[in-house]
Amino acid sequence: MKTPNGEVLQQTQRALELIGKKDLNDDEKKQLIDDTVKNFTDYVNPGFLSYRKSFSPDYAAVEWSDSGNTFTCVKGLEYIDCLGGYGIYNCGHRHPKIMEAVINQLNRQALHSQELLDPLRGYLAKILADLTPGSLKYAFFTNSGTESVEGAMKIAMLATQRRTFIAACGGFHGKSLGSLSATSKAAFRKPFLSSLHNVRHVPFNDIDVLEKTLWACQFTGDDVAAVLLEPILGEGGIIVPSDDYFPAVRRLCTKYGALLIVDEVQTGMGRTGKMFCIEHWGVEPDLLCLGKAFGGGILPAGCFIGTEKLWQHLFANPFLHTTTFGGNPLACAAAIATINVILEEKLIDRARIMGDLLLSKLKAVIKPYQPDLAVDARGKGLMLALEFIDSDTGFKVAKGLFKEKILVAGTLQNAKTFRIEPPLTIKMDEIEKVISALERVLKDVSIEMKQKPVPSLPVVPSTIPSIMESSKPALEGKLSNMTIQFNVLSRQL
Numbered sequence: 001m002k003t004p005n006g007e008v009l010q011q012t013q014r015a016l017e018l019i020g021k022k023d024l025n026d027d028e029k030k031q032l033i034d035d036t037v038k039n040f041t042d043y044v045n046p047g048f049l050s051y052r053k054s055f056s057p058d059y060a061a062v063e064w065s066d067s068g069n070t071f072t073c074v075k076g077l078e079y080i081d082c083l084g085g086y087g088i089y090n091c092g093h094r095h096p097k098i099m100e101a102v103i104n105q106l107n108r109q110a111l112h113s114q115e116l117l118d119p120l121r122g123y124l125a126k127i128l129a130d131l132t133p134g135s136l137k138y139a140f141f142t143n144s145g146t147e148s149v150e151g152a153m154k155i156a157m158l159a160t161q162r163r164t165f166i167a168a169c170g171g172f173h174g175k176s177l178g179s180l181s182a183t184s185k186a187a188f189r190k191p192f193l194s195s196l197h198n199v200r201h202v203p204f205n206d207i208d209v210l211e212k213t214l215w216a217c218q219f220t221g222d223d224v225a226a227v228l229l230e231p232i233l234g235e236g237g238i239i240v241p242s243d244d245y246f247p248a249v250r251r252l253c254t255k256y257g258a259l260l261i262v263d264e265v266q267t268g269m270g271r272t273g274k275m276f277c278i279e280h281w282g283v284e285p286d287l288l289c290l291g292k293a294f295g296g297g298i299l300p301a302g303c304f305i306g307t308e309k310l311w312q313h314l315f316a317n318p319f320l321h322t323t324t325f326g327g328n329p330l331a332c333a334a335a336i337a338t339i340n341v342i343l344e345e346k347l348i349d350r351a352r353i354m355g356d357l358l359l360s361k362l363k364a365v366i367k368p369y370q371p372d373l374a375v376d377a378r379g380k381g382l383m384l385a386l387e388f389i390d391s392d393t394g395f396k397v398a399k400g401l402f403k404e405k406i407l408v409a410g411t412l413q414n415a416k417t418f419r420i421e422p423p424l425t426i427k428m429d430e431i432e433k434v435i436s437a438l439e440r441v442l443k444d445v446s447i448e449m450k451q452k453p454v455p456s457l458p459v460v461p462s463t464i465p466s467i468m469e470s471s472k473p474a475l476e477g478k479l480s481n482m483t484i485q486f487n488v489l490s491r492q493l
């Protein structure tokens with residue numbers, strides 16, 4: 001015990017009072033900002049502060065509340081959310097119907113007994129079986145995306161008795177040991193290598209390399225349990241594959257006896273203009289992983305869903321894979337309400353319509369700045385991205401937008417590309433605000449670039465990923481203080 005219990009009790013009391021407060025006076029605001037900065041420095045990780053400092057104009061934008069498509073900092077500044085919590089807020093912030101479901105459930109029972117049958121888990125599993133493509137039928141509920149991927153990988157190993165996986169360069173699947181093996185960014189993997197699973201990585205959207213790798217694995221006896229892919233690379237820079245890619249992946253998986261696991265943690269729940277992104281190509285996966293928006297932006301929730309054929313391996317001993325909190329009544333209430341809201345408010349159509357509109361506007365806005373400043377606007381539905389000539393420029397534009405009270409963020413692979421993933425509930429006037437702010441920021445950045453030319457960063461070839469690693473240390477040194485983490489792994493086409 002480093003501090004007397006009485007003092008700790010007082011600290012908890014002060015925090016509880018804060019939670020109970022609706023508004024803060026000026027002194028309380030200042031205190032809260034100072035406390036947060038100090039606590040992050042001393043007890044969370046000071047790295048986060050330098051990482052965020054350059055992004056917020058006044059050093060400490062401490063968040064306080066959110067609603068609809070915006071969130072508000074302690075100082076009362078309201079930001080339009082074009083980051084969507086990396087894909088959490090498909091239904092907007094604190095959607096009243098999802099809140100109501102969770103509060104009603106909370107008022108009756110929060111967590112389950114672990115022994116009696118919990119009804120909401122049953123209802124949610126049946127709803128998902130009806131909603132998901134193909135013969136996906138049985139669901140296992142988790143607390144996060146990485147757990148969904150872990151579980152799917154385990155069941156693939158169990159069902160195929162194989163141990164090798166294939167994932168994509170640019171893919172992101174989480175950071176616990178199993179899912180990290182499939183995640184592709186070297187900086188995240190290297191410190192943990194040799195403890196990771198046997199995962200081969202192939203360039204995304206390249207069917208020939210996938211086929212050769214499947215063949216080579218079969219040839220050498222490293223038969224592939226599953227091919228694990230995001231339908232659209234999210235953290236890899238919003239890379240949409242060609243329309244014939246996934247149908248071909250499906251055929252190859254079947255040919256080589258490998259399962260197809262689609263990681264829809266970010267693309268799922270209506271984000272791309274279909275409930276599940278893989279439906280764009282009429283492909284039936286063997287396993288589908290969800291997370292992020294699955295809990296409606298209210299609670300952490302995830303799941304993986306598979307065919308009856310796969311689940312049979314769990315029937316005899318359901319305890320082969322378990323979790324204490326996964327599928328708890330609060331999370332299930334949130335997920336059921338989320339699906340209700342997505343369907344009732346036609347958020348899937350909305351993602352498609354507003355996405356097409358926003359994308360065409362983005363394309364028009366960047367046009368005068370191509371190719372010197374901006375490279376591309378792309379995406380599907382409301383999973384969109386802007387790509388700039390280099391990380392410096394992408395960061396400058398993102399920072400400029402933040403000053404205009406619009407939040408966007410880079411992708412984990414790539415700072416020169418930042419995502420635009422607003423809630424699917426984003427309104428027309430909010431889109432207009434984003435576009436006019438972007439117009440102003442691009443103008444400023446281009447003037448600034450003309451006045452003071454940025455020292456050119458190493459040019460990264462987009463087709464030979466292995467070469468990119470060599471320019472990484474130089475780049476990372478130069479940009480180490482940036483908000484957006486990146487890897488020089490450029491987009492692969």
Ligand SMILES: *Cc1c(COP(=O)(O)O)cnc(C)c1O
Nearest residue numbers: 144145146172173174234265266
């Ligand atoms: C975010 C993400 C994950 C990991 O989810 P966590 O909840 O952060 O563990 C996995 N896969 C994809 C595609 C993601 O975008």
